[in-house]
Every structure is written in C-alpha cells, then in structure tokens.
Amino acid sequence: MPAASSCTACSCLISPTGSSPTPDGEYVPPHDEEAAQRLFTQLIRVPLGAAAPARRMAHRAELKQEQWRIAQRLATARLLVTGRDAEGTETVELTHEALISGWGRLAAWAANDRSFLVWREALRHDMDRWEHGGRAPELLPTTVALAGAQQWLSERGDELSEAERRYLEAGRARRRSRTRRHRARFSVLGLVLVRIPSATAPGTR
Structure with a gap:
C-alpha cells in the first residue's frame, strides 16, 4: 500500500x-x-x-x-x-x-553527476548490444562516441568497470586499424600514380 x-x-x-x-x-x-x-x-x-x-x-x-x-x-x-x-x-x-x-x-x-550517469548508461547499453551481437566489430564505439568518451575517461575512468574500459579500448584499436588500412591504400595509390609510364604523357609519342 x-x-x-x-x-x-x-x-x-x-x-x-x-x-x-x-x-x-x-x-x-x-x-x-x-x-x-x-x-x-x-x-x-x-x-x-x-x-x-x-x-x-x-x-x-x-x-x-x-x-x-x-x-x-x-x-x-x-x-x-x-x-x-x-x-x-x-x-x-x-x-x-x-x-x-x-x-x-x-x-x-x-x-x-547526471551528465556522467547518462553517458555511462548509454555506454553500458552499447556494450551490452555488442556483447549480445557476438562482439561484431561494427558494434564497437564509433569515432564520434570515442571522442565523447575521452573527457570521462580522463576525469572518471576509475569509475568504469574493467569490461567497460576493454570495450572502449577495443573501439580505439579498431579505429587505429582502420586508419592504418586507409593510409596503406593511399600509399599504394601514390606508388601506382608515380609509376605510370611517361610515354602516356602528352607529346611523348
């Protein structure tokens, strides 16, 4: 009652x-x-x-x-x-x-603490979705989400669980990996352009 x-x-x-x-x-x-x-x-x-x-x-x-x-x-x-x-x-x-x-x-x-509590709840929701989704890479934190997390990690990272910190670190690792792949593609493209035979340039025939 x-x-x-x-x-x-x-x-x-x-x-x-x-x-x-x-x-x-x-x-x-x-x-x-x-x-x-x-x-x-x-x-x-x-x-x-x-x-x-x-x-x-x-x-x-x-x-x-x-x-x-x-x-x-x-x-x-x-x-x-x-x-x-x-x-x-x-x-x-x-x-x-x-x-x-x-x-x-x-x-x-x-x-x-409301701002922190709201952010942490969203983090836990996203982490649960990643866990239940078989830890699919596309469910890891996006670049925008990682940028938003940086402030809280700096100020209150010790209040996150080990699992939450691992989830964010997995997102950062995926971002670094994607950055390296993009750089590698641009490097290969640059080499291809440099090696184009000069004979194909105007006036070389």
Missing part, C-alpha cells in the same frame, strides 16, 4: 536510535564524503530516456576497498543492503529507491 511504502522509505532516513532525522553527518563523515560519493555513483543509474535516476545493484569487484568499507557501515545503518547474486558474488544496493530523492545529499550527488 502507498502509505506503508512511504513509511518504509522514510524510516531509512532515521538513525537506528531515532534521534537524527538525516543520515548526512552521522553516516557519512567529512573524511569519507568523496569515497561515499563515488560509492553511490555506482549504486544509481539514469535509465535511457528516463528523467529520474533509479537504484542499481553493484558488485563488490566494482568498488574500491574504502568504498566497500563504507557500504558495509551504511548497510548496518539500513541505508544499503548487501547480499550475493546467483553466482555467489557479493553485491550491494540502496535499501529503497526513495532514498535517491529523500536523502538530500544523495539527491545533490545524483544531480551533479
């Missing part, structure tokens, strides 16, 4: 002792703020075409050790929930999607 759901979401924003109306200062102290923001960037996504962000399950392998430590503490505080997937891999996700808008600090992080 809607009322019960709302109460459940609100209860996530109250400390276990009931004394604090917000988890900001209690659960994310200043010295953990940067790592916590990077953690939550992995726990939210902006679905393609959607206006609002949604929660996302992250695997432990996607997180740095410091981020996992914070995740465990926040799970104890009932803001996050940890578990294992069907393969036995440790996972973590937000306890409730209402936290994204109900927790001021997380809402601000989501708003500030």
